[in-house]
Structures are given as structure tokens and as C-alpha cells.
Amino acid sequence: MYYVAHRLFAAHDRALAARLAQRVADKIGPENVFLPFCDTNEEDLVAEVKGRRLFELDRERLGNLTGMIAILHGPSLDDGVCMEMGYAYALGVPVIVVTTDFQTYSMAAAGPRLEFPDPIVQAAATHVVRVARLADEQSAGAAKTRFEAFADRNASQLDWALEAAVEELLGLPARRPATASPCAGAEKVAFVEQSPYLAWQGALTAFAPAAGYVLRTPGRFTAPDPVLAAHQDLTDALAADVLIADVSGPETPPGAALLIGAASACGTRIAAYQPRLTFTHAHGREPNWRNLMIQYASSTHLSDPATLDEWLRS
Structure with a gap:
């Protein structure tokens, strides 16, 4: 298909x-x-x-x-x-x-x-x-x-x-081996994808270590070779136990959206973080707080730091 x-x-x-x-x-x-x-x-x-x-x-x-x-x-x-x-x-x-x-x-x-x-x-x-x-x-x-x-x-x-x-x-081969599988190691790993639209959301990175997770964050936006660093970000995110993605912005930022899709395919727990909700409406459809592919791929929606901390510790 x-x-x-x-x-x-x-x-x-x-x-x-x-x-x-x-x-x-x-x-x-x-x-x-x-x-x-x-x-x-x-x-x-x-x-x-x-x-x-x-x-x-x-x-x-x-x-x-x-x-x-x-x-x-x-x-x-x-x-x-x-x-x-x-x-x-x-x-x-x-x-x-x-x-x-x-x-x-x-x-x-x-x-x-x-x-x-x-x-x-x-x-x-x-x-x-x-x-x-x-x-x-x-x-x-x-x-x-x-x-x-x-x-x-x-x-x-x-x-x-x-x-x-x-x-x-x-003209391409039909399918290659899957890129990665969820982490099976002893450490609990959390990958935090922050919104590029809201620099102050950097505070999100404080919660994963406090809850006992090893923290991984993107390196592609500051690396000399952004595409090479993006491959590493994909590897790190796919090997994480949880993905915390800030989906704030006019629509979900492309990196957060892509990582949510990848994590969903691997069965990884996903927290979509968005303090200020906006809704979309379409004929016969319930109000959606983000694109429905983002909304329903995510394990949970969180709107404040306290709920993020609670979710990580659950």
C-alpha cells in the first residue's frame, strides 16, 4: 500500500x-x-x-x-x-x-x-x-x-x-529495517522536544531528571551540521521511554509532530504539552485541540508543569 x-x-x-x-x-x-x-x-x-x-x-x-x-x-x-x-x-x-x-x-x-x-x-x-x-x-x-x-x-x-x-x-526498495526500537535498557530516558515558538518553555527540561529520567534534548538547531544532528535526535527520541513534546504554536511545530508520529509507531508514551488551547472545528467532528493525528497519537495532553510532573511520576 x-x-x-x-x-x-x-x-x-x-x-x-x-x-x-x-x-x-x-x-x-x-x-x-x-x-x-x-x-x-x-x-x-x-x-x-x-x-x-x-x-x-x-x-x-x-x-x-x-x-x-x-x-x-x-x-x-x-x-x-x-x-x-x-x-x-x-x-x-x-x-x-x-x-x-x-x-x-x-x-x-x-x-x-x-x-x-x-x-x-x-x-x-x-x-x-x-x-x-x-x-x-x-x-x-x-x-x-x-x-x-x-x-x-x-x-x-x-x-x-x-x-x-x-x-x-x-524505484526504491519497498521497505528497510525499522530505524530503532523502544529502549530496553535499565535507565529511564525522556526526550523533551521544546516548541521553537516559545523559548521560555525550556523549563520543561527540569521535570524529567527530577522524576528519575535521563534527559535527552534536540541538538539539531545549534549543530554545525543540522541534518546529521537531526538523525541523532531521531535515534535518541526513538530509544526513549517517554516523549514530551511541546505542541504550542500556530499548529504543532513540524519537529514535534514528526517525533510524535515516530514515537506512536514504537508504542512510546507521549505527552503533548500545550498550556494555551485553541480548537479546530469541522463538519460532524468533535472539537480538536490540535490536528487529530497529533491529538489521538498522544498518550496524554498536559497544560501546566504540575500535571507534567505528576504524569512523569505515574
Whole structure:
């Protein structure tokens, strides 16, 4: 089964994902492709707790994958897609990321260029297909206006990116050995992923040692080689007994989302820390305090230091 991971919340995102899914289906058959929202019948699904049911349906597919293509654009990466990438990565499933974002990123003006704002996304990807420039003007054909010509150049850019991503995915070995397994050692290890949006949340790191855990924290944001350090962060997080992820921000930060997915695939205890709740609402679905893939993958939601300390000691 091949999984197309994409942002769900706008028609143009869903349409792009459907185009990509159709390209994969044309090569291997539609029965071998899973497209969220479409194949979970999200628009019309009726369930007692609809968000949880959608999570369960997606997780069933995530646990039995041959490969994944993830669509990611812009500096604010979709947290549901990042969660799904982390889940696939932990299980050894190859992940191709496709983007037509013309920007790249760095931790410093002269630092190494990164494909995404958080280097852990690049580290978890098997391959990144980036098409950063419009197709040439000849691809516009006989368009009547400059706007039609511009639209055609963007459409050609998308077509090339989708085809390249499909070819890359289908040319990869089906599955590698899982990256890591939960820690079986004598030490209790806690990995704390802090929100890059809230520097003061550094206080979260004090609670794990006080509760008897060996503390591990990310090194990728200050390392000379951020991608190499991100691989180590993944290794440390996957070997931890608990993951404490601050999910504060406009949406769950991409690193926290990816690590929650990876930890969920390994059966690790996960605390999603978010002091200030905001809710999303969708037709027939319960209010969700984060993307439903984050909300239901997490073992618990914590909103203050006292509850975090209590959870760690339980």
C-alpha cells in the first residue's frame, strides 16, 4: 500500500493530492493507493467520535505501508503530514517528499542550506523532490493572456514534480529495517522536544531528571551540521521511554509532530504539552485541540508543569 500524505483543509490541497494519487494508481493500480480524506470518506463519515475514528482509519494504513509520498510546502509545514512521515520513518517505510516551494532555509545567514525549516524533516525523508522554478515559457503553449501563460507554467512545474516523485518512490526498495526500537535498557530516558515558538518553555527540561529520567534534548538547531544532528535526535527520541513534546504554536511545530508520529509507531508514551488551547472545528467532528493525528497519537495532553510532573511520576 502506498500512502499519499497531504494537507487536508483546503480544496486546492486536496485536488493536488488527488492528482498525485491518480499518477501512482495509473502505475500500480488504485487498490494499492491510500488517499486520506478521500478514502476515509471524511466528508460523509458519521461516527460517535469522528476525529478519533478518522485517526484509527489512517493509522491502520500507516501500519501496513510499502511507501509514502508526502506533499509539503512553505515554512509552516502541515503537522498531520509531519506526524505521518514520522510514523512511516520509524517503521522503515521509504518517504518521498515533494515540494515546489522556491525557498530553502538555514539556521544562520551563512549556514548550510536546508530543504525545510526544521532539519528533522529532511533527515526523515528518503528523498526530496524539489522543483523551485517555474517551467520555461515554451511550456505555456498558446495561452491567450499573461495570466494564462503564468498558470500554465505553474501547472507544468507541478506535473513535473508529481511525475518525478512517483518515479522516485516506485524505484526504491519497498521497505528497510525499522530505524530503532523502544529502549530496553535499565535507565529511564525522556526526550523533551521544546516548541521553537516559545523559548521560555525550556523549563520543561527540569521535570524529567527530577522524576528519575535521563534527559535527552534536540541538538539539531545549534549543530554545525543540522541534518546529521537531526538523525541523532531521531535515534535518541526513538530509544526513549517517554516523549514530551511541546505542541504550542500556530499548529504543532513540524519537529514535534514528526517525533510524535515516530514515537506512536514504537508504542512510546507521549505527552503533548500545550498550556494555551485553541480548537479546530469541522463538519460532524468533535472539537480538536490540535490536528487529530497529533491529538489521538498522544498518550496524554498536559497544560501546566504540575500535571507534567505528576504524569512523569505515574
